[in-house]
Amino acid sequence: MTSEELEIEFNEAVERINAHNEPFPADMLLRLYAYYKKASNNYDRPSSGKPIINAFKTNALFQIQDVSQDEAKQIYIDLVNNYFLYRK
Numbered sequence: 001m002t003s004e005e006l007e008i009e010f011n012e013a014v015e016r017i018n019a020h021n022e023p024f025p026a027d028m029l030l031r032l033y034a035y036y037k038k039a040s041n042n043y044d045r046p047s048s049g050k051p052i053i054n055a056f057k058t059n060a061l062f063q064i065q066d067v068s069q070d071e072a073k074q075i076y077i078d079l080v081n082n083y084f085l086y087r088k
Contacts, residue, residue, distance in 0.1 A: 003070070010039060010073040013080040024083075031079055034060035038072035 001009075017032060024032070037043070038061070046057035064072065 006070060006073050006077075009077050013077045016080055016084065028079070028083060030056055030060040032076065033057055034064050035067075035072045035076040035079065037061060038064055038067055039069055039076050041069055 014036070034057070046054040046061075048054050048057065067075070
């Protein structure tokens, strides 16, 4: 897959998530958050008003620190596709 194709698929996956109205499981949200931040090259600090949520987000980012930007995009796409494939 070319870099351009990966970017298109990634953006489509982001749109699917943003259009979804039902709540996501907390672990899924953390994984999506971390891979999205890495894929979009956004290294801003977590900004929740609750320190515990910031800690979880920071931990999720720390766990994927060795993942490349393109790998993060592909993993995000796979997470989204699997979520919608296997949800009830």
